[in-house]
Amino acid sequence: MTAASTPVNENEKDGTTRRDFLSLTVGAMGGLGAITFAVPLIDTMNPAADTLAMSTTEVDLKPVAVGQSIQVKWQGKPVFIRHRTPEEIKAAEDVDVSTLRDKQDDKDRVKKPEWLVLVGICTHLGCIPGGTKPTDNRGPYGGWFCPCHGSMYDTSGRIRQGPAPKNLAVPDYYFTSDTSILIGSKGKEKA
Amino acid sequence: MSLDAKKEREPFDNKVVDWIDSRLPIFTIMQKEYGVFPTPRNFNYFWNFGAIATVMLVLMIVTGIVLAMYYTPDASMAFSSVEHIMRDVNWGWMVRYMHMNGATFFFVAVYTHIFRGLYYGSYKRPRELLWIIGVVIFLLMMATAFMGYTLPWSQMGGWAATVITNLFSAIPYVGDKIVALLWGGFSVDNPTLHRFFALHYLLPFVIVGVVGIHVWALHVTGSNNPLGIDVKGPQDTLPFNPYYTAKDTFGITIFLLAYVVVTFWFPNAFAHPDHFVEFDPMKTPPHIVPEWYFLPFYAILRSFTFGVNPYVALSVLLLIGGVWHIYQKPGQISLFGCTCSLSEGDKVQRVVTLLGLAGIFMLAGYFSQFVKGDGTMLIKLPLADIILAQLTPKLCGVLAMFGSVILLAFVPWLDFHPVRSARFRPLFRVAVIALALDVVLLGYVGSQTADAIKFGVPLIYVGQVATGYYFAFFLIILPLLSWIEKALPLPQSINEAVLAEKGAH
Numbered sequence: 090m091t092a093a094s095t096p097v098n099e100n101e102k103d104g105t106t107r108r109d110f111l112s113l114t115v116g117a118m119g120g121l122g123a124i125t126f127a128v129p130l131i132d133t134m135n136p137a138a139d140t141l142a143m144s145t146t147e148v149d150l151k152p153v154a155v156g157q158s159i160q161v162k163w164q165g166k167p168v169f170i171r172h173r174t175p176e177e178i179k180a181a182e183d184v185d186v187s188t189l190r191d192k193q194d195d196k197d198r199v200k201k202p203e204w205l206v207l208v209g210i211c212t213h214l215g216c217i218p219g220g221t222k223p224t225d226n227r228g229p230y231g232g233w234f235c236p237c238h239g240s241m242y243d244t245s246g247r248i249r250q251g252p253a254p255k256n257l258a259v260p261d262y263y264f265t266s267d268t269s270i271l272i273g274s275k276g277k278e279k280a
Numbered sequence: 281m282s283l284d285a286k287k288e289r290e291p292f293d294n295k296v297v298d299w300i301d302s303r304l305p306i307f308t309i310m311q312k313e314y315g316v317f318p319t320p321r322n323f324n325y326f327w328n329f330g331a332i333a334t335v336m337l338v339l340m341i342v343t344g345i346v347l348a349m350y351y352t353p354d355a356s357m358a359f360s361s362v363e364h365i366m367r368d369v370n371w372g373w374m375v376r377y378m379h380m381n382g383a384t385f386f387f388v389a390v391y392t393h394i395f396r397g398l399y400y401g402s403y404k405r406p407r408e409l410l411w412i413i414g415v416v417i418f419l420l421m422m423a424t425a426f427m428g429y430t431l432p433w434s435q436m437g438g439w440a441a442t443v444i445t446n447l448f449s450a451i452p453y454v455g456d457k458i459v460a461l462l463w464g465g466f467s468v469d470n471p472t473l474h475r476f477f478a479l480h481y482l483l484p485f486v487i488v489g490v491v492g493i494h495v496w497a498l499h500v501t502g503s504n505n506p507l508g509i510d511v512k513g514p515q516d517t518l519p520f521n522p523y524y525t526a527k528d529t530f531g532i533t534i535f536l537l538a539y540v541v542v543t544f545w546f547p548n549a550f551a552h553p554d555h556f557v558e559f560d561p562m563k564t565p566p567h568i569v570p571e572w573y574f575l576p577f578y579a580i581l582r583s584f585t586f587g588v589n590p591y592v593a594l595s596v597l598l599l600i601g602g603v604w605h606i607y608q609k610p611g612q613i614s615l616f617g618c619t620c621s622l623s624e625g626d627k628v629q630r631v632v633t634l635l636g637l638a639g640i641f642m643l644a645g646y647f648s649q650f651v652k653g654d655g656t657m658l659i660k661l662p663l664a665d666i667i668l669a670q671l672t673p674k675l676c677g678v679l680a681m682f683g684s685v686i687l688l689a690f691v692p693w694l695d696f697h698p699v700r701s702a703r704f705r706p707l708f709r710v711a712v713i714a715l716a717l718d719v720v721l722l723g724y725v726g727s728q729t730a731d732a733i734k735f736g737v738p739l740i741y742v743g744q745v746a747t748g749y750y751f752a753f754f755l756i757i758l759p760l761l762s763w764i765e766k767a768l769p770l771p772q773s774i775n776e777a778v779l780a781e782k783g784a785h
Binding site: 131134135136137140144160162164165166167213214215216217236237238239250252253254 | 439442443445446447449460461462463464465466467469471475561562563564565566567568582584585651672673674675677730731
């Protein structure tokens, strides 16, 4: 098609036409529409409302004796709760924080020193470390030992050796009374 | 315009066939692409594996559709629905074992096909895109196989899903969000199973489409052959039918015989007791392994006990510099914006220096992060405990695992030697066979526990050396050999070589 057969317009002098403008805007609108449609489609894959609704778990700590550990289910994940002995607390507090891979003080990982609450998922690739049952191998640091790739955690759940990059996570929780906690909520700070 | 007006096709004797073909030239296309299609006359049995892989793909789809009619993708019922197929459904046990072992044999065929491509240089010009499409098929197969592994909702499958999806948590900042998106929850659970089933059903048909493109690209360039030299004329080729339809059928029959023997007599040869225990998200089995065909990649993942500290980073930069110099032709080269002259002697000196230093710094980077059995460091170097760009051991392992597959797509440019076939490249031949053995060794290391020790050697170190060779083969050996290797004399033509070989007997 020659230039003469298309309608003349003033912009044609610099090589652009109304058709170029229309193509660009139509393309941009189409792309915008596709993205707008893709966002909800992708978001359907995120956790659904009923899954989110089950996001807290309340635990009664009364039956857990000193030195004992329990495992509870929170958001489909295991949570370790250990009633630490004074020796375990001392071992956790005496560690020189600067030597740790994921530098964290024990007191920043607990609300009350005798209660250690951790998400029981190895920060390497998501296996569940052993160390909750009395018969489990707790590894050389007296905490938890992951059977999958050999990560070792101490009595504060901090990574000491092995491939895991981070300490076992501390979930949001608060003491609803002296002997019970609610996992999955920070609670009211004034309480 | 009548149908006969644009007549560039041969009419068919059969009236019905001709009626269809004049409206949709499907018979003409089949005749052209699979009937008279000129194919090099010197194929060996390695050239069977494309056809074999296609047969396995069809077999997997057919058995999979039957299984889907009875399978329930719900976390509370998936495990028992598979047992229902095994015990109650007519021939369910057979179809399920065919599907299970079919995956194994599909990967046997595809790995052989990939090795064939590497050994005979089938990825080289003009078949680069054909090769890359093949890598795409391989990636799709891996995704499909992984999701299928999860569906029986066994301890092994569920925990494999947990470990593999957790790989994405290594991505800085957005990793945890991506993992939640993959799971549809806070852990591998019902939504995860549902979507894995949906995708496991979809992806095979995507693979069929990409295989179609792969074959299309193949029929544009024509096949490579064991000599790796181009077809020069009709005397070098045979029509695909009956010569290669017959040869492929024979190869397929032998391959299927082996498949049937395993399916009926050793159906659980590749299974593990934890496949027969229902998934418990609260309890990790003591030893989880992926399917055998992922073991080499799993070993690469686990080999990274070290991250990128300044020494490793420097080593990688030196490596890039060294390899970059291999690609430079002596003469005027442009380096950091300035033009310098590079003689052949300079080039040798620079490549040796840069690669040598890269090796030294890699060792420094590795040993400065080496933790001894008692938890203390082997050697202390300044700055060694600084991990750059969040490239922790975990993220490095994940990147290396995915990278080891993605790397295949770059082989056409990593190997720029003009001769294709390893038959005429004695050094490359040794290196590529060593790579095959290296991958088998990695597979063995991947099948063992992380702390396994054999003959007094912790297998983790064996895996690290094998991982080193894997990457060195692609990143260093291929470019280096392309530069220095002198090929043996090539035959004049396929025809001449075939006749000479026949004459010698």
